[in-house]
Amino acid sequence: MKFPLSLLVVFWCTFSVAQSSLIEQLHAMQTNPRLKEKVYVHTNKTSYFPDDVIWFKAYVGDSINYPSVRTRILEVRLFDENGDQMFARNVSITDGTGLGEFELNDAIAPGTYYLQARTKYMRNFGEEYQYLQEITVLGEKPLNKARDEGPKYDIQLLPESGNLVEDIENTLGIKALLNGKSIDFKGSIINGEGETITTFQSEHEGMGRFSFVYKKGGTYRARIKVKDTVLEQAVPAASERGVVLSVDNSDEDFLQVYLKVNEATFYNQIYSNYTLLYHQNRQLFQLYSVARLDSVTSSIKTKKNIFLDGVHTLTLFADDRPIAQRKFYVETDRKKASIFLEKSKIDADSVTYRLLSRGKKNDLSADLSISILHKKSKTVSLKNTIKSAFLLSPYVRGYIENPAYYFDIENEKRKEHLDLLLLTQGWTGYTLDEIIKEINPIEKYAFETGFELKGKIREDIKRKKLVLIPDDFRIMNKAKLQDKSTFVFQDLDVFKGDTVRVAYQNWLGKISRPLKIEYDTTTYSKNRYRLSITANENYKAHHSGKTAPNGVTHWTNDTPFENEDGTIDLDEVIVTERKRSEQYLQRRKTIEKYEPLVSDIGKYYDIPISNTTDVDNMRLLDFLSSQGYRPSTVNNVQFFLIGPGEMVSYLSINGRPVEPEELPSIPLQMKDIANVMVSNIGFGVSIFQVFTKERKNELFDKFVVKNGFDRAKKYYTPMYTFEESRPLDLLEIDWKPNVITNSKGEASFKIARRDSENGLHFVIQGFSEEGHLISKTILTD
Numbered sequence: 001m002k003f004p005l006s007l008l009v010v011f012w013c014t015f016s017v018a019q020s021s022l023i024e025q026l027h028a029m030q031t032n033p034r035l036k037e038k039v040y041v042h043t044n045k046t047s048y049f050p051d052d053v054i055w056f057k058a059y060v061g062d063s064i065n066y067p068s069v070r071t072r073i074l075e076v077r078l079f080d081e082n083g084d085q086m087f088a089r090n091v092s093i094t095d096g097t098g099l100g101e102f103e104l105n106d107a108i109a110p111g112t113y114y115l116q117a118r119t120k121y122m123r124n125f126g127e128e129y130q131y132l133q134e135i136t137v138l139g140e141k142p143l144n145k146a147r148d149e150g151p152k153y154d155i156q157l158l159p160e161s162g163n164l165v166e167d168i169e170n171t172l173g174i175k176a177l178l179n180g181k182s183i184d185f186k187g188s189i190i191n192g193e194g195e196t197i198t199t200f201q202s203e204h205e206g207m208g209r210f211s212f213v214y215k216k217g218g219t220y221r222a223r224i225k226v227k228d229t230v231l232e233q234a235v236p237a238a239s240e241r242g243v244v245l246s247v248d249n250s251d252e253d254f255l256q257v258y259l260k261v262n263e264a265t266f267y268n269q270i271y272s273n274y275t276l277l278y279h280q281n282r283q284l285f286q287l288y289s290v291a292r293l294d295s296v297t298s299s300i301k302t303k304k305n306i307f308l309d310g311v312h313t314l315t316l317f318a319d320d321r322p323i324a325q326r327k328f329y330v331e332t333d334r335k336k337a338s339i340f341l342e343k344s345k346i347d348a349d350s351v352t353y354r355l356l357s358r359g360k361k362n363d364l365s366a367d368l369s370i371s372i373l374h375k376k377s378k379t380v381s382l383k384n385t386i387k388s389a390f391l392l393s394p395y396v397r398g399y400i401e402n403p404a405y406y407f408d409i410e411n412e413k414r415k416e417h418l419d420l421l422l423l424t425q426g427w428t429g430y431t432l433d434e435i436i437k438e439i440n441p442i443e444k445y446a447f448e449t450g451f452e453l454k455g456k457i458r459e460d461i462k463r464k465k466l467v468l469i470p471d472d473f474r475i476m477n478k479a480k481l482q483d484k485s486t487f488v489f490q491d492l493d494v495f496k497g498d499t500v501r502v503a504y505q506n507w508l509g510k511i512s513r514p515l516k517i518e519y520d521t522t523t524y525s526k527n528r529y530r531l532s533i534t535a536n537e538n539y540k541a542h543h544s545g546k547t548a549p550n551g552v553t554h555w556t557n558d559t560p561f562e563n564e565d566g567t568i569d570l571d572e573v574i575v576t577e578r579k580r581s582e583q584y585l586q587r588r589k590t591i592e593k594y595e596p597l598v599s600d601i602g603k604y605y606d607i608p609i610s611n612t613t614d615v616d617n618m619r620l621l622d623f624l625s626s627q628g629y630r631p632s633t634v635n636n637v638q639f640f641l642i643g644p645g646e647m648v649s650y651l652s653i654n655g656r657p658v659e660p661e662e663l664p665s666i667p668l669q670m671k672d673i674a675n676v677m678v679s680n681i682g683f684g685v686s687i688f689q690v691f692t693k694e695r696k697n698e699l700f701d702k703f704v705v706k707n708g709f710d711r712a713k714k715y716y717t718p719m720y721t722f723e724e725s726r727p728l729d730l731l732e733i734d735w736k737p738n739v740i741t742n743s744k745g746e747a748s749f750k751i752a753r754r755d756s757e758n759g760l761h762f763v764i765q766g767f768s769e770e771g772h773l774i775s776k777t778i779l780t781d
Contacts, residue, residue, distance in 0.1 A: 036282075037061065037063075039059070040059045042766075044715075055737065060096050067096025071093055071447050074091040096367070103591075116131065116531055124445050152178070155174070156424070161325060164238035166214050170244060171246060174207070174208050177206060186224070190221050209420060243261050243318070259276075259297070260296065273318075274317065276289075309332055310329065310391040328422060334360065339356070340356040341354070354746065355746070363745030367739075369765055370735075370762055371763040373731075374729060377731075386766065386767060396421070397425065404775075449491050450493055451705075453492060457516070459514060459516045462514075463504035465504070465505050467502075476500070496706060497708075594677075594689070598655050599711070599713070607677065621663075649688060654691055673693065677689045677690075718732070760779070760780045762779075
C-alpha cells in the first residue's frame with residue numbers, strides 16, 4: 001500500500017521554502033521505495049533433547065505482511081551463546097514459506113542457542129535487522145566460572161520525545177537491568193534541595209514512567225531501589241528552550257498528540273515552521289504543518305483508522321531538522337483473524353481435527369503450521385509469534401524481552417505495557433537525510449531468486465552457448481560465454497548434493513561435452529558467521545538431565561551440579577567440559593562434511609582408526625573383521641558382514657550401498673579411508689558408512705552442487721518418545737508444517753488417538769494470502 005503525499009492531510013498553514021524542501025525529499029523517498037521484508041520462524045518446540053531435531057517452518061512477508069514473492073532463499077543459522085555458528089541452512093522459499101530442520105544428533109552441548117533467520121535483501125537495513133529466537137538444549141550444563149562477576153546495574157532514564165525542556169511537564173521512561181536482565185524497582189526524583197518531587201515504580205519487565213516539571217536552573221537526580229541496593233543517577237539536563245512531544249494512545253479510536261513549549265520558547269520562536277510526520281517505514285500517513293505555535297500547548301487528534309496495524313513513528317521537524325520523535329502502536333480489526341478447532345471424526349487409532357480460519361468479513365485461505373504437544377508441555381516458551389515478528393520487532397531497536405506478551409489478548413494491560421516499551425526504546429536522533437536512508441536505504445543487496453554456478457572453459461572454444469544439465473538430462477538453464485571463456489549460470493533452483501553437467505549447445509540444439517572445465521569454488525566456500533549477542537542474560541536453560549548409576553538419564557526441571565556433600569569439583573568440571581566441547585566440535589564437522597552424501601549421517605558414530613603402518617596397509621574388510629564384523633555367505637552367493645550376536649551388517653561407500661556380491665572384491669585399503677561410521681538401526685541390523693579420502697586432480701564430468709538449497713526432510717516421531725525415563729511434559733506429539741486451508745477456510749489433519757487422551761496443546765502460526773497474521777494457542781482436554 002502506498003500513500004502519495006498528495007493524499008496526506010495537511011493543514012494549519014501554507015508551506016514555507018524549508019517545508020517545500022522537506023516535501024520534495026519525502027516525495028523522492030516514495031518514488032523508489034524499498035520493500036522491507038520480515039521473517040518469522042515457527043519451531044515445533046523451544047526446548048530440545050541433545051539427540052533431538054529442531055523442525056521449523058519459515059514465513060517471509062513484505063512491508064504490509066503479504067507473503068513475499070520476491071525472495072527465494074532464506075538463510076537460517078543456529079549459534080551458541082558465544083555467537084559461534086553451529087549449523088546453517090539455505091531454505092527454499094515459495095509463496096512466502098519454506099521448511100527445514102536442524103538434526104542435533106548429540107553434536108552440540110546442552111545450553112542456550114540462538115536461531116537467526118534473514119534474507120540477503122534484509123541486510124540493506126543493517127546487519128542487526130534479523131529474526132532471532134532462543135533455543136534451549138536440555139541437559140546438565142557445567143558451571144561457567146567466567147560469569148561470576150558480581151551484580152552489574154544498568155539504569156536508563158529516557159525522555160519521551162528525546163529531550164527535556166525547562167518549566168513544563170516532562171515525561172520520562174525508566175528501564176532497570178541487573179546483569180542484563182530486567183528487574184523490578186521503586187524510586188523517586190530528588191531536587192537539588194533534597195526534596196522528593198515524585199515517586200515511581202516498575203510496571204512491566206523492568207520498565208516504568210514518571211512525569212514532573214523541570215524547574216529553570218534546577219538539578220535533579222533519580223534514586224532507585226533495586227532489591228536491597230539503592231542507586232542514584234542524575235536526570236539529564238533540560239534545555240532552556242525547545243518543544244516537548246507527548247503522545248496519548250489510550251483511546252481506541254483516536255491518537256492524541258501534544259506539543260508543549262515554555263514561555264521562553266513561545267515568545268521567541270526561531271523556526272519558520274514545525275511539521276509532524278506520521279509514518280511506518282516508507283508508508284507516509286499524515287503530515288501536519290504550522291508556521292507558528294499559537295499556544296504553549298497544542299493538541300492534534302487523529303483517527304487511528306488511517307494507519308496500518310503495527311508500530312508507527314511520529315517525527316517532529318523544525319524546518320527540515322528532526323527535533324523530537326515518538327513511536328506508537330495501532331491495532332485495527334481490518335485484518336482480524338479467528339481460528340476454530342474441533343474433533344470431526346474418531347477412529348480406532350486416530351482422531352481427525354477440523355480447522356476453520358475466518359477473517360472479519362470472509363473465510364481465509366491461509367498457510368499454517370501447527371505444533372502439537374502434551375497439554376502440560378514444558379518444551380514451549382512462546383516468546384515470539386508471527387504477530388510480534390511482523391508487527392513489533394522490525395520497528396524497535398534493541399532487545400525485547402518477551403515480544404509475544406504484547407499480542408496475547410489474555411494480558412489485560414498488554415497495550416499499556418507496549419506503549420511503555422515504545423516510550424523506553426523508541427527514540428532515535430537523526431538528521432533528515434539519515435532518517436530517509438534508514439527508511440529507504442541504498443540497495444547493496446538484491447533479492448536472491450536462486451544460486452549461481454561460475455567457471456571457465458580451459459580449451460579452444462567450440463561454441464559460445466552453454467547449457468546446464470542435471471541427472472534427468474533435461475536442460476535446466478542456459479548461459480553464454482563471457483570474455484571468451486567465463487560462464488555464469490544464474491537463478492538456479494538446485495539443492496546441495498545435486499549433480500549437474502555443463503555442455504556446449506549448437507544452433508540445432510545438439511549438445512557436446514567440454515573437455516576441460518574449471519569451476520569457481522570460491523562461491524561455494526562454507527562461510528561461518530558469528531552472531532553478536534545483544535540479548536539480555538536472562539537466556540537460561542530451565543531443564544536439566546541427571547544420569548543415574550544405571551546409565552539411564554532422568555530428565556528433571558532442576559539444575560543441580562553438586563556432589564552429595566554440596567561441594568563442586570570445579571577443576572574436574574572444566575576439564576570434562578573442554579574434552580566434551582572438542583568432541584562436539586569434531587562430530588559437528590563430520591556431520592556437515594558427509595551430510596550431502598548421507599542425509600541421516602547424524603545417526604552414525606565414528607569407529608576410531610589408528611594411524612599406524614599396520615592399520616594403513618590393512619584391507620577394509622580386514623579392519624572390519626578386527627572390529628568383530630566378519631564376511632559370511634549365504635548359499636555361497638550372498639555375502640554379508642556378521643557382527644557380534646550374529647548381527648547382520650550392510651556396507652556403503654561414499655553414500656553408495658555395496659551390493660552383496662561386490663563385498664568380497666572391495667579393493668580399498670585403510671590408507672585410502674577417512675572415516676568409518678556405524679549405526680544400529682534395530683532388529684539385529686547395522687549399517688556401515690565408509691568415506692574415502694579426497695583425491696586431488698581427479699577429473700569428473702559431473703559437478704556436485706555445494707551451494708544450494710538444503711532439502712527439507714519429512715517429519716518423523718523421535719525414537720525417544722518410547723523411552724519411559726523421559727517425562728511426558730518434555731515430549732512432543734506431532735508437527736504439522738503444511739496445513740493449507742481451502743477457499744472456505746477449512747483444513748483437516750489427523751493425530752494418533754493414544755496421544756490425545758491426556759489433553760493437547762496446539763500452537764498455530766501462519767498467514768493468509770491477504771496478509772492476515774494468525775497466532776493461536778489452543779488447549780484441549
